[in-house]
Amino acid sequence: MSKRKVKTKMSPMQKKEAFMAYLFISPWIVGVLVLLLGPMIFSFITSFFDYNMIKMSFCVLDNYKRLFLVDTLAARSFKNTLWYACVNIPVVTVGGVIVATLLNRAVWGMRTFRTIYYLPSIMVGVGTYFLWMLILNPSNGLVNTILGFIGIQGPAWLSDPNWTKPSIIIMNVWGLGGQMLLYLARLQSIPQTYYEAASIDGAGRLTQFFKLTVPMLSPIIFYNLTIGIIGAFQVFQEGYVFSGDGTGNPAGSLLFYNLHVWNNAFKQYKTGYANAMSWCLFAFIMLLTLINRKISSKWVFEEE
Amino acid sequence: MSRIQKPHKYKKDRIFDTILFVILILGAVIILFPLLWMVMTALKTTQEVAKYPPTLFPEEFHFENFAVAWSKAPFTQYTLNTLFLVFVNMVGAVFVNSLIAYAFAKMKFPGRDFLFTIILATMMIPGFTMLIPQYVIFSKLHWVGTYLPLTVPAFLGNAFHIFMMRQFYRTIPSELSEAAKIDGAGHFYIWLRVMMPLVKPIMATIALVTFKGVWSDFQGPLLYLSNKAKYTLQLGLNVFKGRGFTDWNYLMAVSFLSMIPILVLFFCFQNYFIQGMNISGADK
Numbered sequence: 001m002s003k004r005k006v007k008t009k010m011s012p013m014q015k016k017e018a019f020m021a022y023l024f025i026s027p028w029i030v031g032v033l034v035l036l037l038g039p040m041i042f043s044f045i046t047s048f049f050d051y052n053m054i055k056m057s058f059c060v061l062d063n064y065k066r067l068f069l070v071d072t073l074a075a076r077s078f079k080n081t082l083w084y085a086c087v088n089i090p091v092v093t094v095g096g097v098i099v100a101t102l103l104n105r106a107v108w109g110m111r112t113f114r115t116i117y118y119l120p121s122i123m124v125g126v127g128t129y130f131l132w133m134l135i136l137n138p139s140n141g142l143v144n145t146i147l148g149f150i151g152i153q154g155p156a157w158l159s160d161p162n163w164t165k166p167s168i169i170i171m172n173v174w175g176l177g178g179q180m181l182l183y184l185a186r187l188q189s190i191p192q193t194y195y196e197a198a199s200i201d202g203a204g205r206l207t208q209f210f211k212l213t214v215p216m217l218s219p220i221i222f223y224n225l226t227i228g229i230i231g232a233f234q235v236f237q238e239g240y241v242f243s244g245d246g247t248g249n250p251a252g253s254l255l256f257y258n259l260h261v262w263n264n265a266f267k268q269y270k271t272g273y274a275n276a277m278s279w280c281l282f283a284f285i286m287l288l289t290l291i292n293r294k295i296s297s298k299w300v301f302e303e304e
Numbered sequence: 305m306s307r308i309q310k311p312h313k314y315k316k317d318r319i320f321d322t323i324l325f326v327i328l329i330l331g332a333v334i335i336l337f338p339l340l341w342m343v344m345t346a347l348k349t350t351q352e353v354a355k356y357p358p359t360l361f362p363e364e365f366h367f368e369n370f371a372v373a374w375s376k377a378p379f380t381q382y383t384l385n386t387l388f389l390v391f392v393n394m395v396g397a398v399f400v401n402s403l404i405a406y407a408f409a410k411m412k413f414p415g416r417d418f419l420f421t422i423i424l425a426t427m428m429i430p431g432f433t434m435l436i437p438q439y440v441i442f443s444k445l446h447w448v449g450t451y452l453p454l455t456v457p458a459f460l461g462n463a464f465h466i467f468m469m470r471q472f473y474r475t476i477p478s479e480l481s482e483a484a485k486i487d488g489a490g491h492f493y494i495w496l497r498v499m500m501p502l503v504k505p506i507m508a509t510i511a512l513v514t515f516k517g518v519w520s521d522f523q524g525p526l527l528y529l530s531n532k533a534k535y536t537l538q539l540g541l542n543v544f545k546g547r548g549f550t551d552w553n554y555l556m557a558v559s560f561l562s563m564i565p566i567l568v569l570f571f572c573f574q575n576y577f578i579q580g581m582n583i584s585g586a587d588k
Contacts, residue, residue, distance in 0.1 A: 014412065017411055017412060017413065017491065018411075018412070018413035018414060020407075020411065020490070020491045020492070021407040021411040021412070021413035021416070021491075022413060024403045024404060024406065024407035024411070024491070024495075025403075025404045025407045025408070025419070025461075027400050027403075027404065027459060027460050027461050028400075028404045028423070028460065028461030028466065030460055031457065031460025031461045032422065032426065032461075034441070034460070035434065035438060035441075035457055035460060036426060036429065036434060038437075038441070039434050039437030039438050039440075039441065040434070040437070042437045042440065042441075043433075043434075043436060043437040046437075053440060053443065099331070102324060102327065102328060102331075103328075105321065105324060107321055107324055107325050107328065108325065109325075109328075113328050113332060115574065116332045116335055116336060117331065117332070117335060118578070119335065119336075119570070120335055122516065122566055122567070122570050122577065123563055123566070123567075124516070124520040125519070125520035125522065125538050125541075125562060125563065125566075126522055126538045126541045126542050126559070126562075127541060127558070127559030127560065127562045127563050128559075128563075130541070130545065130555055130556070130559045131338055131341075131342050131556065131559060132338075134341070134342070134345060134552055134555075134556065135338055135341060139356060140354070140355065140356045140357065140358040141358075142337065142338065142341050142358075145357060145358055148357075174334075174335065174338070181578060205320075226428075230428065230430050233430070234430050234431070234432040236432060236523065237522055237523060240522075240526075241522070241542060244545075244546075258432050261432075261436070265435075265436045265439070266439070266527065271436060271440065274436050275436055275437065278432070278433040278435075278436060279433070281430070281432075281433060282429075282430060282433040285430050286428075289428060
């Protein structure tokens with residue numbers, strides 16, 4: 001194409017339209033500048049300062065040194081978060097795909113089943129956390145009572161440091177209906193003829209699942225992974241509510257990275273340090289997202 | 305061979321479907337049982353809750369527990385506070401994002417595609433990392449302790465909602481707005497009079513997603529509200545429990561009541577909720 005000058009002068013009509021458009025989007029521009037870009041720059045700068053919201057003094061890399069070399073709680077909180085993310089993301093993803101596949105058949109009462117399976121995902125909030133604290137009560141909670149029927153001595157769940165994070169993941173599996181729904185929507189757009197062709201070629205159900213269903217779902221899986229990574233590394237509320245007061249107890253097993261950030265920022269007023277922590281997490285999540293995107297070309301199946 | 309395989313296969317299908325049905329029933333029971341447990345616990349006496357082994361159905365149904373639990377803390381006040389926040393956020397989310405999305409979908413202006421790329425990029429920013437600097441800003445403005453940090457941002461656009469609405473606007477043929485333009489209508493008029501009636505479904509979805517988000521928000525109120533009179537329901541609920549609180553019947557009663565509005569909305573507007581799923585996953 002020849003380099004024609006496309007950007008000639010705008011007509012008064014076009015100018016007026018552009019002006020109106022900027023007026024319409026101005027709230028968003030203000031939002032990005034004030035709630036996003038400004039804060040990002042501010043927090044980046046203050047991460048090099050000893051800052052407590054009132055006075056600040058330059059401390060070069062002290063905050064970062066402290067984070068990587070001194071603060072053992074930070075290391076611990078990162079390990080907790082990493083553990084949680086590494087287990088929660090695969091479990092919920094695989095669970096979501098399996099449940100969606102099961103719900104994609106024309107069985108009697110399917111509409112009701114779909115509603116029931118989706119229901120827990122709208123039940124979010126502190127009340128749901130309390131419900132799970134009750135269900136996972138070590139002595140007479142629902143789960144351990146049922147385990148008792150079949151002769152298994154259940155763990156102390158939310159009071160046993162080894163079982164606190166699995167408890168959260170169990171709760172998340174209960175609420176995976178939201179993800180499931182995205183997979184289900186995609187499954188329903190797969191032409192039935194694909195499956196017929198596969199079964200004529202002699203592919204069994206399992207082969208169909210791995211060679212047809214999973215590749216067709218891969219774009220949604222990729223989307224959920226992206227969202228899941230961002231979400232899992234920001235886990236905060238569960239740790240705060242389940243430990244009762246934000247300490248991350250029992251034995252620091254629920255001290256997630258962001259809970260540690262929160263305590264530093266809003267309890268000890270080490271704002272500069274908390275900002276350094278936030279920036280490291282931000283960089284880490286961005287790195288994972290990039291890697292995820294790079295790898296995706298290897299396994300995400302795009303139609304056309 | 306192939307001729308006799310067919311009926312055989314149908315039989316296999318039936319067996320498969322039966323197994324599937326049983327699995328689904330089992331799953332449904334597992335999913336619903338905690339809810340039943342919640343309501344049944346709410347109806348028990350404090351003594352019965354602590355019983356071992358636990359009972360499923362209460363010996364006596366204490367329906368008054370709901371009223372008793374509700375009066376143990378100013379929950380009515382908390383609910384009204386929450387509803388106020390929900391309402392303001394809904395108005396902001398629905399109208400502001402709709403206007404922004406309209407501009408991106410239907411208007412021409414220099415830098416449009418670049419700015420839209422920025423919207424997409426901001427969707428990837430982990431919200432928690434902005435929490436502290438935003439708090440600093442709000443505290444310098446002396447907004448901490450008021451509802452302003454929990455409402456004003458709703459009027460400054462939300463990337464997910466803008467993205468969703470823009471997709472919806474783009475499905476509406478441009479002829480409509482072109483015709484109005486020829487008649488001399490301005491863009492604001494077109495948005496308000498021509499487009500608004502057509503994008504009602506997506507507005508309803510955004511409204512519901514916002515309702516769910518604000519109603520269940522815990523982190524925001526926890527950070528910004530310190531005066532008990534301003535507490536939201538989620539915050540009030542958490543404070544109500546406190547440390548070592550053991551009246552689980554009352555706690556479950558209030559917890560269940562706190563879920564009712566969302567449950568009711570869900571059963572009334574299931575389809576809108578399901579549409580909203582596309583964005584609520586990352587909507588924090």
